[in-house]
Amino acid sequence: MDFSHTEFAFSRLSPFQMRRYALLFQLLQYRAWVQIGVAFLLQAHKWKLPIHRLVKRNLFQYFCGGETLQECISVLETLRSKGVGAILDYAAEAQSGEVAHARTFSLLQQTLAFCSTSMGPGFFGVLKLSALSEMQELENFDSWKSTPACETLRGRLRQLATQAEAGQGSLLVDAEESWVQGGIDALTLELMEAYNETRAVVYITLQMYRHDRMALLQQLVRQATEKNRYIGIKLVRGAYMEKERARADAQGSPSPIHATKADTDAAYEAALDFCLAHRDRVSVLVATHNEISTQRFVHQLLAEGISPQDSRYTFSQLYGMSDPISFTLAQAGFRVFKYMPYGPVADALPYLTRRALENSAMRGSANREYQWIRAEMARRRRAR
Numbered sequence: 001m002d003f004s005h006t007e008f009a010f011s012r013l014s015p016f017q018m019r020r021y022a023l024l025f026q027l028l029q030y031r032a033w034v035q036i037g038v039a040f041l042l043q044a045h046k047w048k049l050p051i052h053r054l055v056k057r058n059l060f061q062y063f064c065g066g067e068t069l070q071e072c073i074s075v076l077e078t079l080r081s082k083g084v085g086a087i088l089d090y091a092a093e094a095q096s097g098e099v100a101h102a103r104t105f106s107l108l109q110q111t112l113a114f115c116s117t118s119m120g121p122g123f124f125g126v127l128k129l130s131a132l133s134e135m136q137e138l139e140n141f142d143s144w145k146s147t148p149a150c151e152t153l154r155g156r157l158r159q160l161a162t163q164a165e166a167g168q169g170s171l172l173v174d175a176e177e178s179w180v181q182g183g184i185d186a187l188t189l190e191l192m193e194a195y196n197e198t199r200a201v202v203y204i205t206l207q208m209y210r211h212d213r214m215a216l217l218q219q220l221v222r223q224a225t226e227k228n229r230y231i232g233i234k235l236v237r238g239a240y241m242e243k244e245r246a247r248a249d250a251q252g253s254p255s256p257i258h259a260t261k262a263d264t265d266a267a268y269e270a271a272l273d274f275c276l277a278h279r280d281r282v283s284v285l286v287a288t289h290n291e292i293s294t295q296r297f298v299h300q301l302l303a304e305g306i307s308p309q310d311s312r313y314t315f316s317q318l319y320g321m322s323d324p325i326s327f328t329l330a331q332a333g334f335r336v337f338k339y340m341p342y343g344p345v346a347d348a349l350p351y352l353t354r355r356a357l358e359n360s361a362m363r364g365s366a367n368r369e370y371q372w373i374r375a376e377m378a379r380r381r382r383a384r
């Protein structure tokens with residue numbers, strides 16, 4: 001599969017939008033400037049300076065679907081016309097206080113209802129546990145798990161999973177920093193046991209940059225076989241590498257992250273192989289922008305005679321990134337969903353600044369986006 005065909009992938013962008021897109025990814029390659037820009041935005045937000053327009057017309061426009069579900073509709077329709085679905089992600093993270101948690105819960109319910117009616121069976125909903133509980137509580141899960149507050153959270157999670165199940169959709173639980181992930185995994189596994197009796201309704205996220213995740217995957221399959229359950233896995237490499245390493249260094253403890261990128265890549269591909277080998281139990285959402293992993297897995301599916309429309313296999317890339325991968329896969333008939341954050345600019349700011357920092361930390365990936373955009377601009381010039 002050739003991901004260098006940019007015409008179809010970028011056909012939704014006007015020449016003006018292409019130029020702005022190119023400028024954005026060019027700027028994201030200057031790490032020091034990105035760090036200064038991010039610090040400025042976060043400070044300006046704290047001081048309540050009027051940055052809404054600046055953020056909305058730049059980062060937000062490229063990485064988020066809209067501020068409300070209504071605003072996302074035209075983007076969703078454009079994607080749908082090209083055979084690409086969307087996973088609407090209410091862009092709140094690390095929310096604090098019961099008022100904020102209750103509000104996030106209600107917005108998640110609204111999002112699931114919207115996805116169920118507008119997308120129909122097979123839709124995906126997604127949540128971040130740090131938006132529904134305190135980081136501190138997740139971090140100290142063993143002492144928190146039997147409190148009334150944790151019961152409230154469990155009740156909310158069950159309501160969301162019930163809603164996804166009733167609409168014949170699935171619910172993805174995002175993975176976060178390793179020090180809160182133990183609590184997130186425990187709560188997600190409880191849900192999987194309750195809801196994954198006949199199919200994978202609830203998906204756990206495995207970050208394969210962690211060296212303990214392959215053992216967890218093997219354990220999940222063993223337990224699911226014993227208990228006659230299905231498993232949904234969202235497979236990612238992991239987004240918090242720098243934070244994880246900094247914390248391990250500060251505490252003088254070993255880092256939970258593989259030592260090299262090659263080790264993470266090998267673990268990611270080994271996990272995909274394992275999921276495929278246990279396909280009687282495992283559904284997998286292949287969440288990556290990595291061309292090699294994607295190509296390799298596509299070849300494996302085809303070699304095994306598995307239909308591109310088999311509901312156990314879904315590919316997903318973030319909205320605003322790797323469109324040539326998403327649209328080429330969709331053109332070839334595979335199930336592809338863009339992971340699309342939405343919500344008020346102020347709520348999306350942590351996600352957007354993380355996007356900017358991650359892109360600037362991985363020069364390769366920001367470069368790859370920039371190369372695709374430049375290739376499409378050159379193709380359009382030649383066509384004129």
Ligand SMILES: Cc1cc2nc3c(=O)[nH]c(=O)nc-3n(C[C@H](O)[C@H](O)[C@H](O)COP(=O)(O)OP(=O)(O)OC[C@H]3O[C@@H](n4cnc5c(N)ncnc54)[C@H](O)[C@@H]3O)c2cc1C
Pocket residue numbers: 173174175176205207209236237238239240241257258259260261262264287288289290316317318339362365
């Ligand atoms: C649909 C979708 C959903 C996602 N959901 C989550 C989520 O819930 N939780 C989460 O944490 N992330 C999530 N991510 C982000 C993901 O974890 C990666 O950060 C991002 O996709 C980049 O990895 P890649 O596989 O796309 O590509 P690549 O560019 O091939 O890989 C980059 C990744 O490799 C790893 N890496 C880079 N350098 C090194 C090194 N020196 N040593 C070890 N490892 C290294 C890091 O994980 C880095 O992010 C999601 C991504 C997508 C596309």
